[in-house]
Amino acid sequence: MITNNEVQTLSSLTRIFHKSYHTIGAFNVWLIGLSILCLLCAVLFSAIASWKTFFFLTLVPYLIILTWALPLTRIGSWKAIISIIHRLSGILSLLLPMTLIVYNSWTDQHPPSYLYGLAVLCIVFNCIFGALLIPQRIPSFDIPTIRAFGVGVTLGLSFVGWSLSWYFGAHPWFAPFGYLCAIYSFLTCILAWNDSIQHIYTNKTNPYYATQLDLEYFKPPKRPHQVGLKHKPYKLWEVFFKFPLKTSHPKLQEVTVTPSSAAVLFTVTLTAIFSLSTLLQWHYLYCGPDSMILRQQLFPSYTKYSAYLALLAAVANNFGTFAGTLVVQQKVSSFWGAFFNAIGLLIPVVATLAFQLRVPHENMLHSMFLNKCFV
Numbered sequence: 001m002i003t004n005n006e007v008q009t010l011s012s013l014t015r016i017f018h019k020s021y022h023t024i025g026a027f028n029v030w031l032i033g034l035s036i037l038c039l040l041c042a043v044l045f046s047a048i049a050s051w052k053t054f055f056f057l058t059l060v061p062y063l064i065i066l067t068w069a070l071p072l073t074r075i076g077s078w079k080a081i082i083s084i085i086h087r088l089s090g091i092l093s094l095l096l097p098m099t100l101i102v103y104n105s106w107t108d109q110h111p112p113s114y115l116y117g118l119a120v121l122c123i124v125f126n127c128i129f130g131a132l133l134i135p136q137r138i139p140s141f142d143i144p145t146i147r148a149f150g151v152g153v154t155l156g157l158s159f160v161g162w163s164l165s166w167y168f169g170a171h172p173w174f175a176p177f178g179y180l181c182a183i184y185s186f187l188t189c190i191l192a193w194n195d196s197i198q199h200i201y202t203n204k205t206n207p208y209y210a211t212q213l214d215l216e217y218f219k220p221p222k223r224p225h226q227v228g229l230k231h232k233p234y235k236l237w238e239v240f241f242k243f244p245l246k247t248s249h250p251k252l253q254e255v256t257v258t259p260s261s262a263a264v265l266f267t268v269t270l271t272a273i274f275s276l277s278t279l280l281q282w283h284y285l286y287c288g289p290d291s292m293i294l295r296q297q298l299f300p301s302y303t304k305y306s307a308y309l310a311l312l313a314a315v316a317n318n319f320g321t322f323a324g325t326l327v328v329q330q331k332v333s334s335f336w337g338a339f340f341n342a343i344g345l346l347i348p349v350v351a352t353l354a355f356q357l358r359v360p361h362e363n364m365l366h367s368m369f370l371n372k373c374f375v
Contacts, residue, residue: 026262051358086129097311152321163310169292182285185278202260227251263338287373319344
């Protein structure tokens with residue numbers, strides 16, 4: 001159990017959330033918080049007529065996350081080349097997509113192709129080299145954490161594939177790769193929802209979580225050796241094919257940094273919902289290059305914008321993965337990791353609404369549910 005002395009070590013703002021957990025319930029806190037965020041977005045969208053004003057609101061969650069995350073990154077503290085490339089590409093992948101969005105929003109033109117290529121390369125490098133670090137940094141017994149990082153890697157690459165489909169999809173030579181990206185998006189959704197469902201099941205069936213409301217505010221209560229858990233080396237392929245279906249040890253709840261608590265449940269479920277957006281690639285799978293040719297005719301501005309919006313979604317995903325890294329390193333609690341992950345997910349949402357205000361004659365919903373191949 002958590003002692004009063006441990007509670008006093010929390011910051012004043014954290015204690016407010018901590019107290020509300022016991023006052024109105026852990027899940028109610030998150031439901032109320034997310035409802036307020038959704039309501040605020042809806043009110044602002046209906047009240048603000050200028051797309052430029054609304055666009056600046058996109059920068060609010062972006063700058064909050066950036067201000068929180070960058071000071072906690074120590075590039076020089078890693079000697080391994082994989083880790084250095086991962087973090088350097090990670091920083092660039094946080095900055096470049098927003099630059100592309102700003103350029104397109106103010107000119108309604110494609111930014112220089114070399115900037116787009118560099119942004120894609122940085123995000124891909126960040127995901128690939130991050131995946132290579134998973135077997136090195138996450139112990140084999142911490143299955144929920146391995147599962148979470150596996151979802152982060154696959155979903156980040158899925159958004160990159162989606163962006164490439166928007167950018168090159170009208171060209172016949174891109175078709176084989178476009179089909180692969182569309183199929184891959186279905187696989188990433190399966191992994192994301194598998195992670196969410198497993199956490200929900202664990203939370204609802206394990207009595208441990210009914211009494212431990214404080215898990216996400218503190219370090220794990222026990223060390224692995226205290227409950228008989230030992231690390232066994234594993235391969236990278238196991239992260240994506242073996243661990244998603246693997247059963248956790250009964251005592252893992254006491255040592256993992258990814259418990260099935262309220263904060264983690266909301267984080268993984270929001271990520272799973274977020275992953276559904278990549279399924280819009282089904283239209284390309286159905287129509288091939290003709291789908292993008294038709295979109296360029298019907299929604300020229302939105303088609304250009306979407307290539308960079310998909311990269312911005314990858315940024316939000318990578319923010320969440322980075323927050324998870326800080327939790328693993330015990331630099332922040334899982335509550336604050338989940339809190340900033342929720343803010344990060346607002347970045348592409350607000351950017352999408354800003355576009356609709358800027359170009360009201362191109363209806364995004366009509367574009368999303370377009371189901372024909374020719375005019």
